[in-house]
Structure formats: structure tokens, C-alpha cells
Amino acid sequence: MGRAPCCDKANVKKGPWSPEEDEKLKAYIEEHGTGGNWIALPRKIGLNRCGKSCRLRWLNYLRPNIKHGGFSEEEDHIICSLYISIGSRWSIIAAQLPGRTDNDIKNYWHTKLKKKLLGGRRRERPHSCHLSSTDSKEPSNDIDHNKGLQSLSTSALERLQLHLQLQGLHHPFAFHNNPLPWPNLLPPGERILQSQSSNISNETVVKPPPSTMSPKEPVLLDSMNGDIMESFDGTTLNGLSSTTTTAVLISEQYSNSKLNAVEAELHDLLYGGQEDRGANELDCLKEMDGERESTNWWSNNLYDAKSQISSLGSSSNLPADLMLQQYVSPYDL
DNA sequence: AATGCGGTCAACCGCATGATT
């Protein structure tokens, strides 16, 4: 079945918005709201634009309290952590950063943050992998060597990330020591950034779009701001007291077997039968651990993830099977 | 001064999903 176009594409204006168009759209929405129908809205106000275009313009630019640029270091951390944890789900990431739009964050990631992460790791020290905001030019006397390392590391990190995503390792266990207030991913309707130490208001409620997450999608709750864990179905889970763990509710047996497999794959990925190269990559990751004192956003370790999850699972009285089912099935681990 | 190149970002496109008929 084909889809009817939302508008007459041949006869609607495209491209940058004029101040007059902005003013029309803004004035109308501020007075009347969107009316629940973006498609009809441009006709109502005499704009020769596609409804989708109006919606995007409003959401990304005209809407009140939108922030552009000037991402703080903490926002960087949150974006990086969430990206590595859940991937390119920009709307979810944006929901944790009041005033930021998914488009903004996406652009910021692709144009700056990713380069900081992947390109700037080896800047000041030859084997450094830490996040840096300064440029990444290499010393001229060691160009070939460092170039090689950088490209390898970039590739490895990208592959590592892809690998983790493909493996369904969207779990935050890799960030269990992240000192940042891990943004809670609350059930739709009450997604709140709880950030006691952050500039971001902990009163800010970001209303999620209706179809952002499936009801079965797991909720990841940090225990740093409290020891209550909650699943999407509203089940409150007590007793997981820890200041170092971000909860992943997986049964011990399951996590052990799966993580062994993942570890093996990671080993293959990192070593790939090339001893020297593998050593470099491993060194890089290890150094990332060592240098995390100031940045701390990256996985504090991938290596003891298994033990973390194991201890989590064994020390709790959680209905692990239930949680496992809820957590695992959406990702088809 | 002209040109090329890369970075940035607003906007578009197509697809997925949920709601409605």
C-alpha cells in the first residue's frame, strides 16, 4: 500500500525559513497551539510550507526555551555516555537535556563530540585515549607512528561501539562508576532528569513523545540518587543499595554466559590475531581507565562488567527472570 | 582576489509506528 504524501511537494516552499514565516508560525502556535494537526496548520495560517516542515521549525528553533550551541562539559558527558549506552536514539538523549533538541544533539555529536572522542584521544600523550576538547594535531616528528595508532584506535572504538550495539550491550554497566548523575530513563510521561549536582534543573520534566519507547523497554536507573529502582511497568524494586552500580537486571547465569561470549568477541575484536595491534588497542582502553579521573564518562571498565553484574544479581532479591525477560527481549540478545 | 576545501547546521526525506476510520 502506498502512502499519500502529506502535502503537495511540488507547490510548497522548501529551504530556509524567512523571519516573516517564523513570526507567523510562532504567533499562531503561541496563541492557538498546534491544534493537534500539523498538516492542516500551514494552510490555516497562510504558510506555503509542508506541515512537517512547520513542526520541525517549531520544535527545533521557534519553541520557547530552546538552547543552541554552548554545550557544557556535563552535557558532553551525558551525551557521550548515553550515546555509547543506547546508541543514536537522539530523542531519548535530548529528553535528558532540557532545552536541547534531538537535531541539535545529533549535529553536535557528528560534528564535534565524536571527533573529540575519537580524534582527540591521542593528542597530548602518545597513547592517551582520554576525551579532549583541544585539537588533535600530532607532533611532526612522529607522524607515521601516531597516525597509525590514531586510525587504529578510531576504527577500534567505532567497531567496539558497533559491536556492543550489535551485541545488544546497551547496558549501562559499562558506566557503573560514572560519577555523573546518570540520567534516569523513566517511563514515558515522567522522564525526569535527576541531577543533584548539575546545573540542569532537577525539576525539569521532559515530556516524552508518545512512541519513544516501547512499554517493555527496560528502564535504566542509576542508584546514585537513591536506591529505588523502577521498571517501566511501575514495579518498584528496593534493596539494590549501591553507589557504584547503575542497575542492569540480568540473571547471573545469563549474564555470565552472555558476557563470556561477548568478552571472547571483544577479545577477538581487539586483538584480531594481530598481537601488536591488539596490545595497542588494549593499552588504549586501559589508559582510558587510568585517565578517567577527570573525565570519567567512558566505561570505567569493560573488563569486570561480568563481575559487576554477577554481584548485582546475586546480592539482590529481584525477580531476575522477570527483569531479564523485560530487559533482554527488546534487544534480542 | 580567487578558488578549493572542510566544518557546521538547518532542513529535508523516507521509514516506522500508532491512531483512527
Place this chain on the structure above:
DNA sequence: AAATCATGCGGTTGACCGCAT
């Protein structure tokens, strides 16, 4: 149940700008 429609999302594009040559 199927068809239709609106919305939301992420990937991609292209215009613009600044810098290097």
C-alpha cells in the same frame, strides 16, 4: 482486519561560512 493518516525519528543533504592555499 485492512486502509488511511499523522506524527516522530534518525539519516542524509546542501547551503553557508571561514580558513588555507
